[in-house]
Amino acid sequence: MQLDDLYRRVIMDHYKTPRNRGKFDNETLTVELNNPTCGDRISLHLVIEDDIVKDARFTGDGCSISMSSASMMTEAVKGRTFAEAMDLADRFSCLMKGEPAEFDDYEDIEALSGVNKFPARIKCATLAWNALKKGINEESKQ
DSSP states (O other), rough: OOHHHHHHHHHHHHSSTTTTTOOOEEEEEEEEEETTTTTTEEEEEEOOOOOOTEEEEEEEEHHHHHHHHHHHHHHHHTTHHHHHHHHHHHHHHHHTTTTTOOOOTOGGGGGGGGGSSSHHHHHHHHHHHHHHHHHHHHHOOO
């Protein structure tokens, strides 16, 4: 099996069986973003405690890239401090620019590395990550 095939399978697995899809019953920080160029939209729901992302979920609609990226991102940030979550988001931005980035702590994210070859799809992949950054920045100002 070639690496591209493996990456496609990982992306489709997260798309067809998303991790952390849904809302919380209790009050959370919610960030809503959309990508008007293709219609992707996401609501990111974060449980924050002492500058730690205790839990993360998402709702929304979009293409396989945006929804699988949201699934991967919510898995990767759980239990991380704001600084660690922002570092992951920065590394993901590097990945989308075609720059070297490692995700030893959550390798599924690397499946999205091929997206950088399709500039129109980068916004799809980064939508959830941009919601995360916005949420952390808003929460940090309080």
